[in-house]
Amino acid sequence: MKATIHDIAKIAGVSKSTVSRVISGNGYVSPEAREKVLRATEVLNYRPNALARAMVSRHTRNIGVIIYRQHYPIASHPFYGKILDSILETAAQMDYSIFVSTDQEISSRSADFLLEKRVDGLILISRLNHELIDYFKGSDIPFVMVNGSTDDQDVIHLVNDDLNGGRMAADHFLACGYRSIAVIAGPQDHRSHSLRLRGFRARLAESGIHLADRQICYAATSQFQEGYQFVHTMRKEAQMPEAIFATNDMMAIGAIQAISETGGRIPTDIAVMGFDDIDFAAMSNPSLTTVKSAKSQMGRQAVEMLDQLIQGNTDLPKRAQFSAELIVRSSTHSSSLSNHKE
Amino acid sequence: MKATIHDIAKIAGVSKSTVSRVISGNGYVSPEAREKVLRATEVLNYRPNALARAMVSRHTRNIGVIIYRQHYPIASHPFYGKILDSILETAAQMDYSIFVSTDQEISSRSADFLLEKRVDGLILISRLNHELIDYFKGSDIPFVMVNGSTDDQDVIHLVNDDLNGGRMAADHFLACGYRSIAVIAGPQDHRSHSLRLRGFRARLAESGIHLADRQICYAATSQFQEGYQFVHTMRKEAQMPEAIFATNDMMAIGAIQAISETGGRIPTDIAVMGFDDIDFAAMSNPSLTTVKSAKSQMGRQAVEMLDQLIQGNTDLPKRAQFSAELIVRSSTHSSSLSNHKE
DNA sequence: CGTATATATGGGAGCGTTCCCATGAAGAGG
């Protein structure tokens, strides 16, 4: 049987109140009493019961993370897994414990679950449906959203600057002198993918390059297969562009594999660019030029903002946007040696 | 303020005992009373407080997962992330919630944390030090270990059949007719890596091929860089083998990149084989021949066995071993067209 | 009709804490 403060009290020869003061660290305790209590906790191998504590103190120091995963498991996901890692690390530093919940159909089921467990706050990742968001707004539990798809101004929302990221990708292509360009665009109901495409097209348009519809492949998912298949289809129709931009790295890597399989040289015959800078982008063959999204910063910031919220700080910015960063590797020409200067 | 059973009782016009019976679903309740209670819970948007329940029922339906990560974050890890995914999914199906804890230095700190939170059981992943294992054995909390390094017969331990996996890798190389072989071996204090190497060598030895020390590269970590660097070093010394076996996929993929960079053709000039079958093994360029480790099965089994343990079932096998599976892709010749038959 | 059994309900103790309040002792200031 686990020892309780009563047991400690008895051994140490003090009251349970004194024990409580020593454990929780507030209130007056004489050095001798403290010493006796501490010794008793050693002897009995005492661990305070967080459940009982939470019961009366009304907070658990537990945070729930809900991740929506439609097509892919979550932890091993190169993008969401990174965010999760960062959340885990930051939370540990701040003495929060993390409940990870990843329902395939985000019903209110997993939400209820977490609510019943009395988490102090919630981090919602990726696009959850509006009912669920309303559901949480209705509850009195603080939450922040990461990389979601809501325009709701009442929801604290951390996002990547995908629009600008798309522009940066186009900038790089222009600097390299690519003019014949194709895009593999992920699901357009997904905020990130649609903004990346929008930014990319806008920047090209400014330079007088307008993408025709058949130069854009709208993919149903955002996975490897999409990029892979697109290249093979294009090749059959014998209309290979000079460069391909995919709205995430996975699809770009799929494109790379397809190109290599058919004997194409990258970037000489065709250049490929992705988005996100997942770990594997540096390890692909050739290594992938990409726009880095702020995965770790978003995770860290999510925990920090949630902590503020939990502490009752209400005047937080409703929206935090993280800048993207161009990472040039071997799947495109470096822009200093760009074609159009040759 | 959150509603409690007392509030429900008042609204429904019954006692709190009756409410409790309806909520927890055991004991006699008349249909009318049940109906009234259910309606009241709707009205007040009542959620039972799992803390209070756990307090008296002595179990939380929470499971803690502790992952040791020395060199790499955990969730996004292609191997451990997969196990975690599987744990998450299985746990959700069984109505367990998961606490994920990933301390860099596995002190008893994160352990204490979880113990205080009163998890019903623990899943320990990767090699934890012996003190920590003893620590848990001392506590009365049930736990299972996944892919660890302990020989302790009292510890329930789920492992991959790495020895045989190593043999399978060698088998494939032999069938392909490769005779000049090099190995990139991960940390030898890691059970998996050392067994993979052992099995591989043993099988080769049976066919009269003995690996010299300079044909084996003992890597300090098990990452991309190790494989990458090894190839470049070998190349400088101008002693490229016909085939390279790496004790995990990451290192194999590093080797692939280095070979490609220097203009080597895979598998024509040199074949490469990995171990684990991480997601990116299929997406690498060329796609990677590998031995698949039972990541998902281990995760699922861990939860299921832990559940048994929690329910008090004591006669479980102390050791579960999962078989490996050869996955032939493009980085080696398929053995039916193997060289030695030409 | 009396006794046993199934059905239904309410009250109270208890889970392990924290927090509030009461009570003292000791030292400071007049």
Place this chain on the structure above:
DNA sequence: CCTCTTCATGGGAACGCTCCCATATATACG
């Protein structure tokens, strides 16, 4: 010497549930 803080300690209520026990009514059986 008396009063007012500061320090120190103990007791009891409360957090929101479940579980046990007591009680009541209905049904069954001889």
